[in-house]
Amino acid sequence: MTIKNVPSSIIWLLLTLFVIAVVTMFGPAESSLGTNVRVVYLHGAWVWTALVAFAGAGIAGLAGLILKKDAYQHWSQSLGYTGLLFWITYLPISMWAMQTNWNGLYLAEPRFRLAVIFSVSGLLLQVGLALLDKPAWTSLANLIFVAALMVALQNTSNVMHPPSPILESDSWRIQLFFLGLLGLTLLAAWHTMRWFYQINGHGRHALEIRG
Numbered sequence: 001m002t003i004k005n006v007p008s009s010i011i012w013l014l015l016t017l018f019v020i021a022v023v024t025m026f027g028p029a030e031s032s033l034g035t036n037v038r039v040v041y042l043h044g045a046w047v048w049t050a051l052v053a054f055a056g057a058g059i060a061g062l063a064g065l066i067l068k069k070d071a072y073q074h075w076s077q078s079l080g081y082t083g084l085l086f087w088i089t090y091l092p093i094s095m096w097a098m099q100t101n102w103n104g105l106y107l108a109e110p111r112f113r114l115a116v117i118f119s120v121s122g123l124l125l126q127v128g129l130a131l132l133d134k135p136a137w138t139s140l141a142n143l144i145f146v147a148a149l150m151v152a153l154q155n156t157s158n159v160m161h162p163p164s165p166i167l168e169s170d171s172w173r174i175q176l177f178f179l180g181l182l183g184l185t186l187l188a189a190w191h192t193m194r195w196f197y198q199i200n201g202h203g204r205h206a207l208e209i210r211g
Contacts, residue, residue, distance in 0.1 A: 007198055013191035020184045027181070028173050036100040041178055043097045046090045047115075049185040051149075053083030053193065058146035061139030073135035078196040080129075080142045082189050084122045091115055110156045118149055 020042075030037035057079035064072030094112060125145060129138045 007195060009191045009195040009198060013188055013195065016184060016188040016191060020181065020188060023181060023184060027177055028171070030171075030174065037174075039093070039097045039100050041181055043090070043093045044178065045182040045185040046086060046093055048182055049189045050083050050086035050090055052186060053079050053086060053189050054142075054146045054149060057083055057142040061142040064139045065136065065143075070135055073139045074197065074200065075193075076139045076142050077129075077135065078193045078200060080126060080138070080145075081196045082193040083146075084119075084126055085192060086185075086189060087115070087122065088119045091119060111153075114152055114156050118152070 024038050024042050027035075027038040027041045029035045033040065057076045060072045060079055061076035064070070064076055091112075094115065098109075098112075122145065125141060129141055132138075
């Protein structure tokens, strides 16, 4: 396969991931965690991106069910895949953050266990929906999944994991950097979603025009 045959969404995704890696390396240090906080920035941006994609899948699914439009249901499918990919890859980043900042892995942390449970259940759900190939069922399942995830997050306690360390920080530099990094991870999610949308066979013409 030559570079000309590679979808533009993949090329832009790889470029965005490279920029994310470089930007993360230059994140502002923190008084207690030092430069190890850079992993926390990435961890936070990654999980928030997964949640945004899941929420988008639920909203698109709801719109598809109400309006009975296949396009919304296909967007729901692609956003669901994107959210799951970021959610699953968030797990090793979370373990990396534990190791660098807690000097070990605390796998009994309730939020980490929650992440594992929804990773496994989400993967099984998406595989089942792909085999079923019913857009309306996918939309409904994504809506239920994201609702269950949000409820579970609200009712899961924190042991060592702080509630929202970056948003509660007094440093505007840290908050500004995190928002910029979050913007980049959301951009990566957008390119990922475009790729899923393309390989699922939806909107080929529109994607080819954008090139």
